[in-house]
Amino acid sequence: MGLCFIQEAWSTDSANLSSSSGQEAFKGLNSEKSAEGHLESYQDSSQTGEKIDPEISPSSIPSKVEAEGGSGIQGDGVVPEALEPFRPVKPEEKIQDLRESSIDSEMDSRKALQEKKVIKEVKVEGIHRVDRQAILDHLPDQSYCTQEELDVFVKNLFNSGLFKEVFVSLEKEILFVKVQENPSIAEVRFEGNSQISRSDLKEDATLEPRDIFSKEVVANEVKRIVQLYSNKGYYAVKVHPFIQRLKQNRVNIIFRIQEGNQSYNKKIRFLIDSKSPNFSDRTLKNVITSLESRWWRILGDPAECYDKARVEYDCDLLRKHYYKNGYLDARVTAHTQLAKNREHFYITFCVHEGHQYCISSVKIKSEIKDLDLKGLESHITLGKGDIFDAEMPERVSIRMAQELEKRGLPFIEVRPVIDKDEQKKEVSLCFVARKAPIVYVGKIFMKGNYATNDEVFRRILKLSEGDPLSVNKVNNSKELLENMDFFESVEVKPISTGHPNIQDVVVEVKEKGTGDVKFSGGYSTQDGIIGQIGLEERNLLGRALYGNLNCMVAQHGMDFRVGVANPFCFGRNLTLGGALFYNRFRSTTKGNFSGQGAYKQSAGGGDVYARYPLSSRLSQSWGYSVHADHISHFSPYMSPYILENMWKRYNVLNASLEHKLDYARANVENGEYVSGTGVQWSTIFHGVGGEIKCLKNIVMASHYIPLNDEKTFLLKFEVQGGFINRMGYMRFSDQFTLGLFSFPGFRFSGLGPRDERTGDALFAKCYYTASVKLYWGLDFLGIPKETPLKAVAFAYTGSLWNSIFGKRDNYAYILSQGFQNRASYGVGLMWMLPMVGNIGFLFSKPFQLQRWDQTQTFLFVWGQSF
Structure with a gap:
């Protein structure tokens, strides 16, 4: 009695992989003649010196005659049935004979399978790494066994994944077990990967060093790698596995990856079964999150890459959009088609609108x-x-x-x-x-918060142990946790405790990264060449602390700032924070940052602040700042007023107390205001320590009005103003100034009080500006709304007056000391880029000005909000 079982199941799986994922099957894995260290490929078996079909080798299977104990017929092995005598029988007799023979054969088979055979000795051959007892443990009884138990024994050995071949035979009460072990894996390597790091490829790998090699595990690993690339939009990826044979039955597994290009959304279409659709394609594209690939997204956007989960989410968004507009019978399905080059997808959303209710x-x-x-x-x-x-x-x-x-x-x-x-x-x-059922909260459990402390959850949750349990509190708690932006998913669910009136609450989250790194750079008319880097952490030390480090270096200055804030100080909705800073910048009194009107100013110090809400829309904050200021590099040709004001006052200590009220009733989409109103009133008292003594009041208000439903036309009104009460010594630079981005059409400090003799700006204690801006997308040029390019038309009016200086002699007058209004208008183009911010240009023209004002028609914008 003998049984041979050879595990060879790669061919079918490999073919399936090739058809579904664009991979090539490789052959020659079972070659025992390949030289040590030689790479064997599923693609090209010529490297091994011989071509081996991965199916079961005919030589390893006993012939039919031998297996059935035949008569040893030679030749082609075909039995000459024509030599047997022919005796016709009746159909019913033949059927009965077949039934009887079938029953007898089945009973004989069962009897043979159940017949116990004595085993006096077990001999195991071919093992090197596997322990002998690990093989014998699969045999229930080592003294007796049936043929059925022997079959199960062989199957169990193969299911262990340790053996490539197993041969079992029972001769003269001796059980022979011959095995061929699968090789062990010495190393797993990845080659050709650039879009996914090796650490990410190895993170959830199914193959590890010292594991036992099998083709099924390699096939699963290939599928996993392909899926990782598919999640990143690389559907043209090809993964070629190779083996490198080593001594002592060990192998290296090498995955050579051809990443190809990312698969983008080439076209997004909408098929609506209505003769007069109620929503245009542009409106529906604004509803979904998937984007078509466009050249103007220089740095790319993840929404441009095809993502099956994103498309399913977009279907839900479209359904909600129709339901929200009364189409209760609406149905939405999505169909995707991959281009032949495997680099582009065509997405079609099929919409059945139905009737509006x-x-x-x-x-x-x-x-x-x-x-x-x-x-x-x-x-x-x-x-x-x-x-x-x-x-x-x-x-x-x-x-x-x-x-x-x-x-x-x-x-x-x-x-x-x-x-x-x-x-x-x-x-x-x-x-x-x-x-509702009368239920109270028993215990609250947190799951999945490996980086976030439990106390962060408890101060956010609207539930505590012993509180009445309501669906409203559960939903509100879930919403507040999601708004923290710490977690990919949040689940707040009550669970039974066995008591009819008590339920425990389980808060289960999946955390995500809470740190950001921001780079930006560019050039602006005001600051010159700019480079900026920022580090932010929203969940510092797992206690929901906010930490930031910003560094900005520009042609005309620099700024370094590090700060930390606790948004839930003392367990309340109170933000308490502080920062240390140092800045140095170049300013000017003549609009030229490198001419005779230029001077340098630096400050180093720190501040603390507290902010808390007074209502859902109104918040209040207090802050205290102290810093040492230094002003230098004055030109001897500068205004005598300024030189006298700064005489022996180049280094001063400046301390201030600030109070601020913020009212916000605005709607934000994609990080930009699209409607609503915002008002801010700041009062700054200089003199709580230090040498500067004054009181500043600044009010700013803005109002946004969308002019169409798609919000492609947006009107913004903005008003701001301020005044200073002098209470002691003040430097001229502690006053207000206008120009460039604060008043397009004029140079920096290009309007306001000015020394008639030298032309230096003297700044002022009072100012106001009012502006109206119209932003619109360039859809009339065929450019979709999601394009970050938009045009702006604007008009400004305002004034700067009442300097701290007065008339000193009969020959020196201060120009524009009183109120004199200015106005300008202009147009521009803005392009919003990730990490960089706004980039664009503005053309403006003053139409109400004084002859001594300094104007500037063109402004280049990079990283500057407008």
Whole structure:
């Protein structure tokens, strides 16, 4: 009795890999004649000196005659059936004979399989690394065994993955086990990878040194590598595995990677089954996150690369968009097609719009007797005749439940009941208040927060041990944790404890990187050549501390700043922070940063601040700053007013206390304001220590108005002004100045009070500016809205007046000492680039000015907001 089992299953898997992932199958893995150290490839078996089919070798399988104990017929081995006597039988007799013979054969087989054979000795051959006992452990009884148990024994040996071949035979009560071990892996190497680091390739590798080599494991590793590249948009990747045979039955596995190019979204289309679609392609493209590949994204954008998960997410966004606009029967599917070059994808979103539904009625009901529902109707944002928004009922229900909870009714829930009339295309909406289960919070558990301390979660959560447990608090806690931007995913879920009124709460998160590195550089008319690097960490030490380090070096100055802030100081919604800084810059009184009006100013010190909200839109902050200032490199030809003001005052200590109120009611999309209002009022008192004595008040307000639904036309109004009350010694540079980006059309310090004799700007204690800006996308040129290129037209008006200096003699007058208004207008192009910021240019022309003002028509922008 003998049984031979050879494990060779690579050929089929390899072919599947080649067809699905663009990889090539390689052959010759089982060659025992290849020289040590020689690479064997699945592609080219000529390297091994012989071509071996990866299927089972015919020589290793007993012939049919030998296996069945035949008569040893020679020749072609075919039995001459025509020599047997022919005796016709009736059909029913033949069927009966077949049944009887089949039953007898099956019973004989079962009897043979179950017949126990004695084993007095087990001999194992061919093992080098594997322990002998590890083989015998697969045999249930080493004294007796049946043929069925022997089959299971062989299968178990193969399933262990340790052996390439297994041969078992029982002769004269001696069990012979001959095996050929799979090689062990000495080293796993990756070659040709540049887009994915070797550490990332090895992070979740299924092959490790000292593992046992098998073709299945190599195939799985190839699939894993291909999937890693696919996640990054490299669908044309090819992975070629090689083996390098070593002594002592060891091998090196080498994966040679041909990365190819990233697969981009070449075209995104929308097929809508409506004769008159309600939304244009441009509107729908603004809804989804996937982007078409475009040349103007010089640094690239991950949204340009094809991502299956992103496309599925876009389908959800489109569905929500239609539901939000009343299309409750809308259906969205996506179809993708990969180009022949495997570098471009064509994405088609198929949209079934259906009909638009309106609201027929809105009601509020209560299943609780004597429940006061007064005031809940104020949370309803839509009424009869309005287009139904599918997201509105859930939002309103949450706000109503929160309102009841504030009234001391925690175990009440509000559920929206929607009745859709498909014939009339109307929706009746009813908010029903009913009792919720009385459940309290038992224990709170945190999972997945390897870098974030538990205390960070506890101060964010709206739940504590012993509190009433409500769906509103769970959802609110989940939303607050997601807004921290520390986690890829957040789950807050109650779990049963066995007590009907107590549930534990599990907060499970998946953390993500919270550090950022920012580089930028460029040139601006004001600062010259600029280089900047910034480091930020939003979760410093795992305690949600914010830390930053910024370094800016420019042609006309430099600035270094390091700071840290705690946004939840003392367990409250209080931000307490501080920073150390040093800056040095070149300023001018004549608009020329290297001429006679130039001087240098530097400051080094630190500041502390505290900020906290007064309401959902209003916040207040206090700050204290102290720094040593140094001013130097004055020209002897500078204004006598300035020289006298700075005489023996080149080094001063400046300390100030600042109070600030911020009101924000604005909507932000993609990091830019698109609508709303913002107001800021700052009061700075210089004189809490130091030599400078004055009080500054500055007010700034802005208002954004989108002129179309797609927000491609945006109107911005901005007003700001300030005044200084002098309370002691002040330097001329402690005053306000205008020009360049603060007032296009004029040079730096190009307007305001000026010395008539020298032409030096003297700065001033009062100023105001008002501006209107119109931003619009260049879609009329066929450029989509997502293009970071936009045009701007602007108009400014303002003034700078009332310098600290007065008339000193009959020959020296201060020009523009009183209020004299200026105005300018202009146009420009802005291009928003990652890490760099705005880049573009502005053309402006003053049309209201004084003859002594210094103008500048062209401004080059790089990294400067406007």
